[in-house]
Amino acid sequence: MTVLKRAIVTGRVSHAYLFEGPPGVGKRSAAVGLAMALNCDVAQAGNPDQACGTCESCRRIAGGLHPDVVTFAPDGTQILMEQAQEIVALGQRRPHEGRGRVVIVDDADRLNLSASNCLLKTLEEPSAGNHLILVTSAPDRLLATIRSRTQRVRFRSVLPALLLEIGVRRGLVASGVDVQVAAVVAGGCVSRFLELATNTEDHSIRDATAVLREAARGRGIAPILDAAAELGDKESKQRLPEALALLGRVYRDALVIAVGAPDLAVLAAADARAEGSATVGDRSLVPPWDLPVPGLGRALGAVLEAEAALAGNVNPVMAIEHLLLNLRREERVTG
Numbered sequence: 291m292t293v294l295k296r297a298i299v300t301g302r303v304s305h306a307y308l309f310e311g312p313p314g315v316g317k318r319s320a321a322v323g324l325a326m327a328l329n330c331d332v333a334q335a336g337n338p339d340q341a342c343g344t345c346e347s348c349r350r351i352a353g354g355l356h357p358d359v360v361t362f363a364p365d366g367t368q369i370l371m372e373q374a375q376e377i378v379a380l381g382q383r384r385p386h387e388g389r390g391r392v393v394i395v396d397d398a399d400r401l402n403l404s405a406s407n408c409l410l411k412t413l414e415e416p417s418a419g420n421h422l423i424l425v426t427s428a429p430d431r432l433l434a435t436i437r438s439r440t441q442r443v444r445f446r447s448v449l450p451a452l453l454l455e456i457g458v459r460r461g462l463v464a465s466g467v468d469v470q471v472a473a474v475v476a477g478g479c480v481s482r483f484l485e486l487a488t489n490t491e492d493h494s495i496r497d498a499t500a501v502l503r504e505a506a507r508g509r510g511i512a513p514i515l516d517a518a519a520e521l522g523d524k525e526s527k528q529r530l531p532e533a534l535a536l537l538g539r540v541y542r543d544a545l546v547i548a549v550g551a552p553d554l555a556v557l558a559a560a561d562a563r564a565e566g567s568a569t570v571g572d573r574s575l576v577p578p579w580d581l582p583v584p585g586l587g588r589a590l591g592a593v594l595e596a597e598a599a600l601a602g603n604v605n606p607v608m609a610i611e612h613l614l615l616n617l618r619r620e621e622r623v624t625g
């Protein structure tokens with residue numbers, strides 16, 4: 291987060307931030323990290339943005355025990371007026387002991403109307419040493435008057451390759467095919483990825499891997515299309531976005547292999563490494579395609595279109611049928 295680092299290094303940490311982005315991409319951790327960097331007892335002069343993580347202040351902040359780092363979350367489904375009043379009261383006083391008080395408002399989109407209005411003045415002008423961080427995955431649900439009083443910091447989905455790196459740091463074997471599949475279907479969310487990659491009870495990952503293996507071992511796209519066709523029928527609507535993410539990744543990987551950039555493939559690289567193969571892409575979870583590059587591109591486009599249709603509340607069965615039609619047409623053109 292270079293924006294935040296720069297703010298700390300230059301001593302211009304805003305008094306009100308809005309950390310926005312999809313769930314599980316590290317917004318809360320960044321808020322706690324900012325609080326640590328502001329209050330660390332031993333942060334080096336050269337690297338004021340690097341909290342040590344081990345001093346008394348850092349440990350108390352990490353443990354949620356520091357009096358100047360306070361988190362508010364919805365009480366039930368809403369953040370209420372009484373909670374907002376507590377925040378206002380904190381914002382009028384200087385920090386107890388730290389250099390900066392950090393008030394984190396988790397799921398800030400749940401602030402109800404009166405609580406939102408109550409916070410406006412504090413967001414605009416808290417007393418010195420106070421920093422409010424509103425955390426949300428639904429920034430559009432906040433009042434415009436709240437948004438305009440905060441500095442927005444956008445957090446993005448984490449790419450599959452980076453998820454794998456994080457997995458390795460957590461002791462997961464990145465070449466494990468299940469782990470690779472988890473990285474693709476986690477939707478860019480670190481916590482979801484770790485949950486999927488470490489939960490051996492989850493059949494969907496193993497099922498998906500089995501389908502891809504079958505496809506890769508000479509049966510081409512048929513097993514994938516069969517599995518996709520079933521998705522439309524069953525009550526598996528919740529799994530549909532994951533299945534489409536995986537399907538999109540299969541075509542994407544096939545494309546990057548076809549244009550000579552196999553290092554960028556996620557699933558292909560996975561299996562090749564798992565099999566101890568020196569060359570990436572010759573043994574992979576990606577089916578042996580006969581499709582030319584434009585055909586692969588059109589197929590990927592069809593998957594993206596289906597994803598967009600689902601996000602726009604199109605009937606899932608229709609979206610899948612339309613997608614299968616497009617994919618089969620590409621197969622026929624070359625087949």
Ligand SMILES: [Zn+2]
Nearest residue numbers: 330342345348
């Ligand atoms: Zn420290």
